[in-house]
Amino acid sequence: MVIEKFTNFLINNAREYGTSDIHILPNKENYGIYFRLNGRMEQQYAVSIEEGSRIISYFKYLANLDVGERRRPQSGSLSYECAKNEFQDLRLSTIANFQGRESLVIRLLEIKTEMILEKSTLLPQELKIIQKFIDYKSGLILFSGPVNSGKTTTMYELVRNRMKHSKMQVISIEDPVEIKEDKFLQIQVNEKAGNTYENSLKASLRHHPDVIIVGEIRDEETARMAIRGALTGHLIIASIHAKNAEGVIARMNELGISLEMLQQTILAIVFQKLLPIYCELCEEDCQIYCTHHSIHNKRAALYDVLTSEEFQKINRESVKEFKIERPRSFNQLLRKVLVYGFISEKTYYQYYIP
Numbered sequence: 001m002v003i004e005k006f007t008n009f010l011i012n013n014a015r016e017y018g019t020s021d022i023h024i025l026p027n028k029e030n031y032g033i034y035f036r037l038n039g040r041m042e043q044q045y046a047v048s049i050e051e052g053s054r055i056i057s058y059f060k061y062l063a064n065l066d067v068g069e070r071r072r073p074q075s076g077s078l079s080y081e082c083a084k085n086e087f088q089d090l091r092l093s094t095i096a097n098f099q100g101r102e103s104l105v106i107r108l109l110e111i112k113t114e115m116i117l118e119k120s121t122l123l124p125q126e127l128k129i130i131q132k133f134i135d136y137k138s139g140l141i142l143f144s145g146p147v148n149s150g151k152t153t154t155m156y157e158l159v160r161n162r163m164k165h166s167k168m169q170v171i172s173i174e175d176p177v178e179i180k181e182d183k184f185l186q187i188q189v190n191e192k193a194g195n196t197y198e199n200s201l202k203a204s205l206r207h208h209p210d211v212i213i214v215g216e217i218r219d220e221e222t223a224r225m226a227i228r229g230a231l232t233g234h235l236i237i238a239s240i241h242a243k244n245a246e247g248v249i250a251r252m253n254e255l256g257i258s259l260e261m262l263q264q265t266i267l268a269i270v271f272q273k274l275l276p277i278y279c280e281l282c283e284e285d286c287q288i289y290c291t292h293h294s295i296h297n298k299r300a301a302l303y304d305v306l307t308s309e310e311f312q313k314i315n316r317e318s319v320k321e322f323k324i325e326r327p328r329s330f331n332q333l334l335r336k337v338l339v340y341g342f343i344s345e346k347t348y349y350q351y352y353i354p
Helices: 003-016 048-061 125-136 151-163 197-206 219-233 245-254 257-264 308-312 316-320 331-341 345-351
Strands: 020-027 031-037 040-048 074-083 086-096 104-106 139-144 170-176 185-188 210-216 235-239 268-274 298-307
Touching: 003 048, 003 074, 003 104, 003 197, 031 048, 031 139, 040 048, 040 185, 048 074, 048 086, 048 104, 074 197, 104 268, 125 151, 125 268, 125 298, 139 151, 139 219, 139 245, 139 257, 151 170, 151 210, 151 268, 151 298, 170 197, 197 210, 197 219, 210 219, 210 308, 219 235, 245 257, 245 268, 245 298, 257 268, 257 308, 268 308, 268 331, 298 308, 298 331, 331 345
Parallel strands: 139 235, 139 268, 170 185, 170 210, 210 235
Antiparallel strands: 020 031, 020 104, 031 040, 074 086, 086 104, 268 298
16 A cells, blocks of 8 residues: 555545545544544445554654654644645644554544535524624623534624624634635634734734634633633624533632623624434435535524523522523424424433433
8 A cells, every 4th residue: 555645535535525634544444534424434445554653653753743653642734745745734633542553533624615504503583683683792601512513614604794784803812723715813822922813812902803702611811711701792692512502601709700791792692503304205313425415514503592691690509500481492393394304303312401
């Protein structure tokens, strides 16, 4: 096997199928190469132990990682030339098992540009509510959801659509920059250089933008700066990890932001997941090679929107006890799309939030 040719074929093949991650994992007798397609891992190839090790070493070399170090985990990134003057940004992570055999996960950062959100959502009514808040001059909109649930894509598309009607200065702060957008001033976090989320957000506020997109609120300082930005007349759109929309409130409280302060700044909290679409031809979730839905339309977003009006009615006790009753919570909307036949019963139980 010519490693250079195979790796080029592998990356291009993954791009063609809209793969989010490539997993190169050691098995007992060989290495399995899997694509994560529409949230599921699908095995594509199997190579020998020797070939698998060489493929991993080659990617480590391209990413300037320590090729000789196989015991400790490593991570890195590179811009891979797929064809002449065509590049794909990759993030790499390696971990060895107890036998000393390395595994490699390659994240393909999104290069696709614009998409129509209305065609990729299960319940457009929820999207319309979000779009209303994007037009506000100031405030805080928080997005939450699992990894690879389309949060960044949603935030970018909402702001892009607003920019079609008015000229604005938009700054995004991300780690790393996943979607390249020439209309935004995009800042990549580099903690080794002191360019943290907190410092970048503080500098961005002095730049007087109309909108700031924060890739992730991770710590207390970033949370406080986001609140400060919302209070000083900026529209702050950020993501934060939580179990559901209600969990975002508890997470912000954990980061030192009081319920009262949130009630002054929050426009909406959006929790989203990408759900596999039920296919009448497959009689189950639409399969990878089924042509009934295109490769990029086999999943659709389900949004749960906690609006500022609902937020004002929440009290401290209900947050502590996680007893926030809402007529359109995620689980209720999930039940609705099941009844409509948009998803399978299996998908309903997989994505239900206990």
